[in-house]
Amino acid sequence: EVQLVESGGGLVQPGGSLRVSCAASGFTFSHNWMSWVRQAPGKGLEWVANIKQDGTQTNYVDSVKGRFTISRDNALNSVSLQMTNLRAEDTAVYYCVRVWSITIYGMIIPGFMDVWGKGTTVTVSS
Amino acid sequence: DIQMTQSPSTLSASVGDSVTITCRASQRISNWLAWYQQKPGKPPKLLIYKASTLETGVPSRFSGSGSGTEFTLTISSLQPDDFATYYCQQYKDYSPWTFGQGTKVEIK
Numbered sequence: 763e764v765q766l767v768e769s770g771g772g773l774v775q776p777g778g779s780l781r782v783s784c785a786a787s788g789f790t791f792s793h794n795w796m797s798w799v800r801q802a803p804g805k806g807l808e809w810v811a812n813i814k815q816d817g818t819q820t821n822y823v824d825s826v827k828g829r830f831t832i833s834r835d836n837a838l839n840s841v842s843l844q845m846t847n848l849r850a851e852d853t854a855v856y857y858c859v860r861v862w863s864i865t866i867y868g869m870i871i872p873g874f875m876d877v878w879g880k881g882t883t884v885t886v887s888s
Numbered sequence: 889d890i891q892m893t894q895s896p897s898t899l900s901a902s903v904g905d906s907v908t909i910t911c912r913a914s915q916r917i918s919n920w921l922a923w924y925q926q927k928p929g930k931p932p933k934l935l936i937y938k939a940s941t942l943e944t945g946v947p948s949r950f951s952g953s954g955s956g957t958e959f960t961l962t963i964s965s966l967q968p969d970d971f972a973t974y975y976c977q978q979y980k981d982y983s984p985w986t987f988g989q990g991t992k993v994e995i996k
Contacts, residue, residue, distance in 0.1 A: 807924075807932065807977075808987070809985040809987070823984050857932075864920070864938075866980070872982045873920070874922040874937040874938075874977070875932075875977070877934075878931035878932055880931055
């Protein structure tokens with residue numbers, strides 16, 4: 763069974779740091795882009811970051827650039843999101859997501875998100 | 889960035905109704921569009937990708953159509969399990985990926 767299990771969420775003060783992680787199983791982890799998507803309380807979905815299969819390419823939403831770092835360990839089948847200088851507006855459920863690649867104009871790029879973890883809650887508050 | 893706009897924001901319907909949700913992109917995205925269903929307290933679930941391809945296991949009462957900038961998700965004969973929030977997402981441009989704001993389908 764394909765599974766993504768997040769961990770590491772919690773309460774952190776503004777300006778603090780937190781690392782959330784995701785353990786993957788049931789598929790060949792190194793074959794897929796991976797991503798983090800978040801959802802603030804009562805709000806919609808917001809893509810946060812993604813990382814290529816070999817870790818050589820990463821992308822971030824503007825609001826987290828310079829503060830968040832996505833990384834992966836293909837030997838351990840895990841992906842992480844290191845979050846620093848956290849703000850109240852980073853409060854959300856953070857979902858780990860598997861990405862299905864697609865081909866556009868001969869280029870293989872990350873496409874849609876086909877498997878989601880249950881999420882881990884990050885609360886930034888004093 | 890490609891902006892995605894869904895309408896309506898909320899939709900009230902009865903079991904057995906046919907409902908349609910619209911998603912508009914701020915620029916042409918061909919058919920690089922996915923639809924997700926989310927129930928309260930649960931993660932989103934992929935329903936449709938490439939605008940009209942049903943994910944494995946998704947009931948055939950769900951269908952998607954459209955290309956370019958305008959897309960629709962139709963649920964024919966709404967079932968009790970279908971009351972949820974639905975999101976569209978473009979993946980033509982993967983930095984950033986963008987979602988619509990969501991459409992809540994509630995019981996009339």
